[in-house]
Amino acid sequence: MENPDILEKAGKKVVLLGNEAIVRGALEAGLGFSACYPGTPSSEVGLTFADIAKKVGFYFEWSTNEKVAFEACAGAAFCGVRALTAMKHFGLNVATDSVFPVAYVGVHGGLVINVADDPFGHSSGQSEEDTRRFARVGNIPMLEPSNTQECKDFTMIAFEMSERYEIPVFLRTTTMVSHSAGTVKLGPVRKPKIRGKFVKNFERYYCIRPILQKMHENILKKIDRIERDYARLNKAEGDPKSKKGILANGVSYQYAKELDLKNVRIGKLGLTYPISRKFIIDFIKNLNTLIVLEELEPVIEDFVRGVAKDVNPKLKIYGKDILPRVSEYSTELIRERIAPILKIKKPDFSEQERELKKLKLPTRKAVMCPGCPHRSTFYAVKKVLGENVVWAGDIGCYLLGIFKPFEMQDFILSMGASLGVTHGIRKVSDQKVVVFIGDSTFFHAGMPGLANMKYNDPKVLVVVMDNNITAMTGHQPHPGTGFSAVGEPKEPIKIEDIAKSFGIKNVRVVNAFNQKELQATVKELDSKPGVSVLVSRGMCRLLMKKMLKKQGRKFPLFQIEPGEKRNLGLLDKFACPAIMKRGNRYYINPDMCWGCSVCSQICPPGAIKPAAKGEEK
Amino acid sequence: MTFNVLLCGVGGEGVLFTSVIIARAANLEGYEVRGTQLHGLAQRGGQIPTHIRFGKGVFSPTIPRGEADLILALEPVEAARECYFADKKRTGFVIDTYPIIPVYTSLLKERYPSPEEIRKMIAPFAKKAVFVDASNICKEKFGDPIYGNVMAIGVAISSGLLPLKQSSVEKSLRYTAPKYWEQNLKAFRMDLKFRD
Numbered sequence: 001m002e003n004p005d006i007l008e009k010a011g012k013k014v015v016l017l018g019n020e021a022i023v024r025g026a027l028e029a030g031l032g033f034s035a036c037y038p039g040t041p042s043s044e045v046g047l048t049f050a051d052i053a054k055k056v057g058f059y060f061e062w063s064t065n066e067k068v069a070f071e072a073c074a075g076a077a078f079c080g081v082r083a084l085t086a087m088k089h090f091g092l093n094v095a096t097d098s099v100f101p102v103a104y105v106g107v108h109g110g111l112v113i114n115v116a117d118d119p120f121g122h123s124s125g126q127s128e129e130d131t132r133r134f135a136r137v138g139n140i141p142m143l144e145p146s147n148t149q150e151c152k153d154f155t156m157i158a159f160e161m162s163e164r165y166e167i168p169v170f171l172r173t174t175t176m177v178s179h180s181a182g183t184v185k186l187g188p189v190r191k192p193k194i195r196g197k198f199v200k201n202f203e204r205y206y207c208i209r210p211i212l213q214k215m216h217e218n219i220l221k222k223i224d225r226i227e228r229d230y231a232r233l234n235k236a237e238g239d240p241k242s243k244k245g246i247l248a249n250g251v252s253y254q255y256a257k258e259l260d261l262k263n264v265r266i267g268k269l270g271l272t273y274p275i276s277r278k279f280i281i282d283f284i285k286n287l288n289t290l291i292v293l294e295e296l297e298p299v300i301e302d303f304v305r306g307v308a309k310d311v312n313p314k315l316k317i318y319g320k321d322i323l324p325r326v327s328e329y330s331t332e333l334i335r336e337r338i339a340p341i342l343k344i345k346k347p348d349f350s351e352q353e354r355e356l357k358k359l360k361l362p363t364r365k366a367v368m369c370p371g372c373p374h375r376s377t378f379y380a381v382k383k384v385l386g387e388n389v390v391w392a393g394d395i396g397c398y399l400l401g402i403f404k405p406f407e408m409q410d411f412i413l414s415m416g417a418s419l420g421v422t423h424g425i426r427k428v429s430d431q432k433v434v435v436f437i438g439d440s441t442f443f444h445a446g447m448p449g450l451a452n453m454k455y456n457d458p459k460v461l462v463v464v465m466d467n468n469i470t471a472m473t474g475h476q477p478h479p480g481t482g483f484s485a486v487g488e489p490k491e492p493i494k495i496e497d498i499a500k501s502f503g504i505k506n507v508r509v510v511n512a513f514n515q516k517e518l519q520a521t522v523k524e525l526d527s528k529p530g531v532s533v534l535v536s537r538g539m540c541r542l543l544m545k546k547m548l549k550k551q552g553r554k555f556p557l558f559q560i561e562p563g564e565k566r567n568l569g570l571l572d573k574f575a576c577p578a579i580m581k582r583g584n585r586y587y588i589n590p591d592m593c594w595g596c597s598v599c600s601q602i603c604p605p606g607a608i609k610p611a612a613k614g615e616e617k
Numbered sequence: 618m619t620f621n622v623l624l625c626g627v628g629g630e631g632v633l634f635t636s637v638i639i640a641r642a643a644n645l646e647g648y649e650v651r652g653t654q655l656h657g658l659a660q661r662g663g664q665i666p667t668h669i670r671f672g673k674g675v676f677s678p679t680i681p682r683g684e685a686d687l688i689l690a691l692e693p694v695e696a697a698r699e700c701y702f703a704d705k706k707r708t709g710f711v712i713d714t715y716p717i718i719p720v721y722t723s724l725l726k727e728r729y730p731s732p733e734e735i736r737k738m739i740a741p742f743a744k745k746a747v748f749v750d751a752s753n754i755c756k757e758k759f760g761d762p763i764y765g766n767v768m769a770i771g772v773a774i775s776s777g778l779l780p781l782k783q784s785s786v787e788k789s790l791r792y793t794a795p796k797y798w799e800q801n802l803k804a805f806r807m808d809l810k811f812r813d
């Protein structure tokens with residue numbers, strides 16, 4: 001949903017999402033170029049750029065992965081154009097190989113990398129990760145906004161810092177910052193500079209000995225200067241005479257403020273790499289008790305312990321000894337853990353707790369949408385190959401196939417890993433392995449894995465779940481879709497053509513909504529030697545629903561014939577959320593059916609039919 | 618003082634839209650606004666609570682335990698799922714009784730509670746609870762249950778459980794979704810006994 005407030009006039013106060021505020025900050029900084037690969041909680045940065053790029057007049061694209069997106073931004077910044085890329089934490093794992101050398105060579109136009117961590121894993125599996133460690137490995141400065149207003153303001157400061165020190169700058173957020181909403185006071189949007197020029201300079205761009213060591217030295221000097229020059233990003237509040245203090249970053253600072261503590265000094269770090277030694281000394285020197293609030297790793301805590309040894313060795317420091325290193329914090333968790341130290345009162349929840357324990361609620365988990373092409377593909381593959389198969393999973397909506405009734409994702413690691421891991425399994429085991437990989441994931445990290453597999457040629461069936469979009473993160477195009485981020489037509493690259501060009505002999509493309517064809521093709525490919533590829537193609541049903549709505553059109557609606565007496569138990573193995581069960585009888589909820597027809601194909605003929613005209617939705 | 622609204626429902630019911638309407642209306646009235654809009658897997662039928670807080674001196678984007686002033690639920694079981702944020706002395710509930718039964722209920726052989734059971738579950742957490750068949754009413758009147766969320770905002774205001782002005786919510790609706798403004802306005806006013 002496009003938020004018209006992003007482009008509101010200077011001086012206005014509007015409510016923005018953290019991600020939208022980052023976009024606004026970039027506009028106020030005169031951004032000229034952005035390239036991203038989606039990943040929640042950062043996806044709305046790119047989605048918002050895509051909405052407004054044409055209107056404002058800067059360049060935006062969805063690139064094939066985060067590394068490519070970052071590199072494109074670096075290229076623009078080399079030419080003096082301000083650029084920003086946004087990614088989730090896993091994206092940084094992919095991009096890092098290029099981020100570190102770009103920091104060495106430096107940039108002309110400001111280059112900002114928004115990396116969004118996801119403690120708790122609201123929208124990520126894979127791993128919990130604290131990207132503040134990356135800043136330290138690469139000697140790259142890192143700013144951390146704690147609310148929506150700061151998302152905007154810090155983005156602008158990041159651009160200024162980046163250009164002044166010719167260094168890329170991290171803007172690190174977490175889910176509770178990227179996806180928090182809040183009042184933001186807007187400043188003026190700057191006309192974007194969108195053209196630049198690459199100037200050759202051997203000394204600058206070649207990271208080899210002995211220039212390499214000079215570059216390394218140079219970046220360390222930059223970090224020292226940034227530590228001095230940007231101390232203003234940190235702040236200390238409360239009575240300077242109080243003996244107790246809290247030091248926090250990001251949203252933890254907001255939780256601490258929410259507690260409205262008396263006689264406690266609160267320090268906030270807006271710049272978490274480099275941490276200002278001077279700020280820390282001033283903050284801790286007169287304290288006797290310090291509590292460090294930071295989600296995930298004890299980055300600030302370790303630093304403070306080091307400083308305290310010299311300047312205040314008696315200081316009692318609490319951190320990860322009282323608060324967890326996993327998941328995220330909350331106001332009540334912090335209150336609970338610091339109450340005994342600061343002698344504050346805790347509200348009594350014992351009665352609420354008792355009542356909560358009594359609640360017995362049905363499980364609700366995310367499921368594939370009604371009419372999802374992935375469900376149809378899973379059903380057909382299992383129907384033909386049975387249970388005795390290792391199902392290699394990957395990242396996308398199809399990971400929901402992990403749950404009942406399919407249970408067809410035996411491992412899910414990182415984008416593209418299905419292929420590489422399967423290869424290893426097949427080289428040491430004779431088990432049958434089937435790979436499921438999405439179209440966007442195929443372009444992101446699937447191609448090297450497939451090339452490697454084909455070259456070393458184990459027998460594997462690779463099913464590409466091609467729903468024509470990057471669905472899970474909110475419908476971003478990729479090189480297979482035929483249109484760009486800003487809606488321009490493009491020539492699509494076909495996944496079957498890529499597979500064939502690798503020399504894979506058995507490549508088939510099948511309509512994902514056609515059970516007969518799907519099942520026949522799975523059977524056929526199962527009998528072939530070597531690597532075979534089945535592209536199961538059918539548009540994401542949610543995307544199609546949105547498109548039809550725009551055109552004022554509707555899905556046909558299916559219904560179970562009223563007098564139907566035959567056993568429809570197969571529907572339990574299909575689990576379309578539109579199909580409900582009352583006792584032993586099934587019925588289709590007309591508000592939820594998205595008319596894919598697959599249920600009618602798997603049931604005895606005539607049991608399920610399109611509803612009469614006029615009952616379409 | 619801060620007023621805390623917890624909105625919940627199932628992905629696809631318009632929880633995010635509803636939260637934007639309320640947040641924007643509160644902003645129009647000059648309040649400081651904070652909140653969360655977690656996206657994640659929302660559109661795939663998962664549960665999705667969002668928090669909106671407005672007032673002065675609001676810090677945390679999330680509502681602390683037991684501090685919700687209003688729980689606005691677009692699905693009845695989801696109202697019960699958020700009782701962690703509720704308190705008998707403080708929390709009002711507005712609940713759309715339109716049930717969305719998870720596929721897992723039959724897969725895992727669980728039971729979806731009856732409307733009576735849901736009322737009983739909510740009672741120990743509620744200062745006041747208003748149940749309204751909003752989605753069904755909207756389906757009947759406008760041919761689409763999706764307007765149930767906007768009707769529920771109207772119900773919250775008319776029951777005195779959401780201290781926002783009718784005019785600011787209407788402005789917010791118009792600004793946010795100009796295309797659907799007329800339908801939304803009708804849905805919103807369905808239950809309003811106008812006070813301001």
Ligand SMILES: Cc1ncc(C[n+]2csc(CCOP(=O)(O)OP(=O)(O)O)c2C)c(N)n1
Nearest residue numbers: 039090091396397438439440441470471472
């Ligand atoms: C390195 C990395 N970047 C981004 C993501 C976020 N992410 C999760 S699923 C997904 C989309 C996958 O799209 P596709 O393979 O086409 O599957 P679909 O969701 O369309 O079924 C993305 C980008 C991630 N997990 N890891």
Ligand code: SF4
Nearest residue numbers: 369372397540541542
């Ligand atoms: S968003 Fe699309 S791909 Fe994802 S579950 Fe729904 S229909 Fe399937």
Ligand code: SF4
Nearest residue numbers: 576593594596597599
């Ligand atoms: S046609 Fe059948 S399978 Fe497809 S959405 Fe409707 S009920 Fe579900």
